[in-house]
Amino acid sequence: MLRERMGSSSQSHPHLLLLLLPIAFSATLFWTSSAAHTQSRDPFAIRISCGAREDVRTQPTNALWYRDFGYTGGRLANAAWPSHITPPLKTLRYFPLSDGPENCYNIGNIPNGRYTVRIFFALVADSNLDNEPVFDISVEGTQIYTLKSGWSNIDDQAFAEALVFVTDGSLSACFHSTGRGDPSILSIEILQVDADAYNVGPKSGKGTVLRTTKRLTCGSGKPAFDEDLNGNHWGGDRFWLGTSTFEKGSDQPISTENTITQASVEPNFYPEKLYQSAIVSTDRQPNITFQMEVDPNKNYSIWLHFAEIDPGITSKGQRVFDVLVNNAITFTEVDIIQIAGGRNAALVLSETVAVSGRTLTIILMPRKGSHAIINAIEVFEVISAEFRTSKEEVTALQNLKNSLGLPLRFGWNGDPCVPQQHPWSGVDCHFDSKSGRWVIDGLALDNQGLRGILPDDISKLHNLQSINLSGNSIQGGIPFSLGTIAGLETLDLSFNQLNGSIPESLGQLASLQILNLNGNLLSGRVPANLGGRPLHRASFNFTGNSGLCGIPGLRACGPHLSLAAKFGIAFAALLVLLLLVVCVTCWLKRRQNILRVQKIANSREAPYAKAKTNFVRDMQMARNQRVYDQSRAPAEGGPQLLS
Ligand SMILES: *[C@@H]1O[C@H](CO)[C@@H](O)[C@H](O)[C@H]1NC(C)=O
Ligand SMILES: *[C@@H]1O[C@H](CO)[C@@H](O)[C@H](O)[C@H]1NC(C)=O
Ligand SMILES: *[C@@H]1O[C@H](CO)[C@@H](O)[C@H](O)[C@H]1NC(C)=O
Ligand SMILES: *[C@@H]1O[C@H](CO)[C@@H](O)[C@H](O)[C@H]1NC(C)=O
Ligand SMILES: *[C@@H]1O[C@H](CO)[C@@H](O)[C@H](O)[C@H]1NC(C)=O
Secondary structure (H helix, E strand, O other): OHHHHHHHHHHOOHHHHHHHHHHHHHHHHHHHHOOOOOOOOOOOEEEEEOOOOOOEEEOOOOEEEEOOOOEOOOEEEEEEOOOOOOOOOOEEEEOOHHHOOEEEEEEOOOOOEEEEEEEEEOEEOOOOOOOOOEEEEEEOOEEEEEOOOOHHHOHHHOEEEEEEEEOOOOEEEEEEEEEEOOOEEEEEEEEEEOOOOOOOHHHOOOOEEEEEEEEEEEOOOOOEEOOOOOOOHHHOOOEEEEEOOOOOOOEEEEEOOOOOEOOOOOOOOOOHHHHHEEEEEEOOEOOEEEEEEOOOOEEEEEEEEEOOOOOOOOOOOOOEEEEEEOOEEEEEEEOHHHHHOOOOEOEEEEEEEEEOOOEEEEEEEEEEOOOOEEOEEEEEEEEEOOOOEOHHHHHHHHHHHHHOOOOHHHOOOOOOOOOOOOOOOOEEEEEEOOOOEEEEEEEEOOOOOOOOEOOHHHHHOOOOOEEEOOOOOOEOOOOHHHHHOOOOOEEEOOOOOOEEOOOHHHHHOOOOOEEEOOOOEEEEEOOHHHHOOOOOOOEEEOOOOOEEEOOOOOEOOOOOOOHHHHHHHHHHHHHHHHHHHHHHHHHHHHHHHHHHHHHHHHHHOOOOOOOOOOHHHHHHHHHHOHHHHOOHHHHOOOOOOOO
């Protein structure tokens, strides 16, 4: 379906398709032909300017933003940028609740691999309402972020970013309304990074999503993207918030022009410039303390960046410090020069910690020497990736959506069951541990004003236990295939406009407990194995279908006949009819002739004639040409004229 969407959106953007195909093609080729990661090729990258009708380029890097495509709904508007790090794009796409509670971008033709997905938000310009929307975001079915009110006043909250794996050639990013304004999306960036980027240990891999919670470059005080820092494209164009102090008077920024070794290396390719500035503590407060607010009861992966750029520290043993995270010693006796192998060499330490409270505190506490140093900090939230819903069942639900003309307000975009915080309304899911997929076990779409017909492939939802479509205006027949949903316990199709007969297949549903077909236009005989079912457990209702017959409470049907019997009867009826026609004809002719003979006899007192048919003609001929023809009459076998 994702490819389909891509296809349909490309149709309206033929120029875009031409642009995208070669990229995707060459990237795919490269991906499959080289397992090793080379820097010789560029990573795959798509940037979308939401709401834009034309491709856009932005300075200073001349980045290309494709015009809007791949969305499931929403409307265009001019954008007001909430912060100065927001890309200078002029339009956005917003999703009013009337377009459904869940809308997505589905982007196809993406080579499988690891990606940074970054989504910038914006505010609708010239809006009468000046309130910022607050909504949830999911990527590949996993909820990554809930916007916090006040986000539009905080630089690094103007976007959400996560590291995800693409495994099926497409990527979906969905926006879930929470009833607090319309999700408004400025841009979406899908930037390939190294498959091993940000390895968080045993929990790393396809089952884990990392959401960027904080990125800080220390010392420079200026925010920057990797691009601004001349970083490698394989880094995913990270955004670094700038800080020059953690606590005024207690620490100070330093910087260097020296080359930093081991910075831009696999798999994370950090910009060298990141290590050319740092914050060092002073005598007044030897500790460096960094504190941030976090969501409680989550796991956070912390990445600390060091390079000994302080000219005062020249050999190992001169600066040794411990790293405490929420007061637990996480790294002991860190000696940068010793571990990195020298001065001006990059060192990255990372660890994942569970945080129960609302603050994350990192303290660098000197053990030898009196000062600590830090060059950059990254904090990620470690999120378990959701399992997805069975593809076959998603397709069946989408067909149902189209077939019943489900109103927009239902949404039904993205994945039906995940994120678990936002399942589709009217759909009940459970996790099938055997297949490792979510499946649909209930449909509750009663009294929703639905029209249309029930599609045959509703039976592809073969884990259904309950269907309630009562009180709609569904027409057509009951699909025979419903009888193949083996576990179906409840089937309520009452009060619709279903016609035709009840499929015999429903009789195969051994678990069926409730069958409500009342209030439809059904006709014909109720299948014997339904009508005859012991009623002590099950509750079946067939009333209010004037055409139905055959069980107690309904009218009686005619005799039950096989097809052969019906043919036999039809044939016999035809024979009888023919016979009747022949008899009637004979009888009529006979009666006619008798009448005639009687008439002649009455008028002429002629004796009884044998050859009745020729009698009148012959007699007339005889009358008119009696003299001339007198000898012929006996030769024709006609009666003798006796006069
Ligand atoms: C540095 O941090 C540690 C750990 O919180 C604390 O025990 C110590 O008192 C701090 N040192 C100073 C000088 O504040
Ligand atoms: C955090 O990690 C621990 C240990 O791996 C795990 O048991 C726990 O479920 C994780 N918590 C969250 C919120 O993901
Ligand atoms: C189906 O929905 C209707 C209308 O909401 C309700 O009255 C009925 O009880 C439901 N059927 C079943 C079997 O629960
Ligand atoms: C059922 O209704 C549809 C349209 O409402 C009609 O086309 C179809 O012929 C009907 N079928 C039967 C068996 O009456
Ligand atoms: C069957 O449905 C009708 C309404 O169509 C209702 O009046 C009747 O009580 C139902 N019968 C049973 C046995 O539930």
